[in-house]
Amino acid sequence: MKIQDLDFNKGNGLIPVIVQDASTKDILMFGYADREAVEKTVETHYTHLWSRSRKTLWKKGETSGNVQEVKDILVDCDEDTLVYVVKPHGPACHTGNRSCFYRKLDI
Amino acid sequence: MKIQDLDFNKGNGLIPVIVQDASTKDILMFGYADREAVEKTVETHYTHLWSRSRKTLWKKGETSGNVQEVKDILVDCDEDTLVYVVKPHGPACHTGNRSCFYRKLDI
Numbered sequence: 785m786k787i788q789d790l791d792f793n794k795g796n797g798l799i800p801v802i803v804q805d806a807s808t809k810d811i812l813m814f815g816y817a818d819r820e821a822v823e824k825t826v827e828t829h830y831t832h833l834w835s836r837s838r839k840t841l842w843k844k845g846e847t848s849g850n851v852q853e854v855k856d857i858l859v860d861c862d863e864d865t866l867v868y869v870v871k872p873h874g875p876a877c878h879t880g881n882r883s884c885f886y887r888k889l890d891i
Numbered sequence: 892m893k894i895q896d897l898d899f900n901k902g903n904g905l906i907p908v909i910v911q912d913a914s915t916k917d918i919l920m921f922g923y924a925d926r927e928a929v930e931k932t933v934e935t936h937y938t939h940l941w942s943r944s945r946k947t948l949w950k951k952g953e954t955s956g957n958v959q960e961v962k963d964i965l966v967d968c969d970e971d972t973l974v975y976v977v978k979p980h981g982p983a984c985h986t987g988n989r990s991c992f993y994r995k996l997d998i
Contacts, residue, residue, distance in 0.1 A: 785996050802909050802918055809916035811909055811965070814972045826998050857996035858918070861984050865921045867992050879968050889892050889964035889973070891933050 787822055791864040798834055802867045803844075803876065805883075806855045812876035813884045817866065822857075829854045831868055850874030894929055898971040905941055909974045910951075910983065912990075913962045919983035920951075920991045924973065929964075936961050938975055957981030 792799055798816040805812055815833040817825070821841050824832040831844035831852040845851030852870035859866060877884040899906055905923040912919055922940040924932070928948050931939040938951035938959040952958035959977035966973060984991040 785994055787996070790996075800907060800921060802921065804918060811911060811918070811974055814907060814909065814967065822996075826996065829998065854998065857998055858992035859994045859996055860921060860991040861986050861988070861993070862991075865991075866996070867918055877968050881968070884967040884969075884972075885965035885974050886968070887892055887966045889894070889897075889929075889933065889966055891936065891961065891964055 785859050785863070787819065787826065789863055790819075790822065790859070790866075791862065792819055794864050798836075800865045801833060802865070803831060803852065804867055804869050806869045806871050810883050811885055812852075812870070812872060812882070822866070825854055825857070825868065831870060844876075845873065848874065848878075850876065852876070892966050892970070894926065894933065896970055897926075897929065897966070897973075898969065899926055901971050905943070907972045908940060909972070910938060910959065911974055911976050913976045913978050917990050918992055919959075919977070919979060919989070929973070932961055932964070932975065938977060951983075952980065955981065955985075957983065959983070 801817045803812045818834045821832040852872045856869040908924045910919045925941045928939040928941050959979045963976040
């Protein structure tokens with residue numbers, strides 16, 4: 785599939801992105817991408833997202849060095865959600881944890 | 892962690908939910924939950940979400956029979972995204988695929 789097949793309209797120009805570790809298959813983080821962030825990811829093979837708080841395109845690890853090589857990008861049935869399958873260079877989480885999902889809800 | 896620790900405000904009452912297969916670790920689907928959907932999931936141990944198109948709480952598989960037993964719920968560092976770790980009873984996707992993420996972007 786191609787970027788022009790993706791539906792950015794439902795999310796006001798943004799598409800949810802799940803980042804998954806290519807080797808462990810752990811879910812590392814979750815964010816949003818605009819079309820430019822997806823384009824940069826496809827061009828460079830490094831995770832790029834849109835920061836909703838800072839309202840800017842960002843390359844994951846640009847300041848921390850904890851970049852992520854993108855091995856595959858999966859597309860869902862509705863063409864409105866992506867999975868970046870990555871090889872992480874360092875922790876995904878700003879807390880220093882490998883994954884942002886390091887806690888559980890009591891169930 | 893408890894449901895009252897979760898931040899439903901950023902998403903206007905909705906929190907993104909990634910559904911992951913407990914045994915294969917494949918990402919099966921993606922959706923949103925309001926507080927009631929998370930409560931129902933915790934109470935029943937079956938995937939419940941909020942349908943944004945139908946504007947209603949729904950139990951995954953209620954009509955198709957393809958329910959999902961929830962084994963764990965992971966919480967991210969910002970307490971605003973969840974992972975339901977599930978044992979699926981049938982395909983997650985309305986297309987009949989096990990996962991909604993059955994295609995790749997050209998990279």
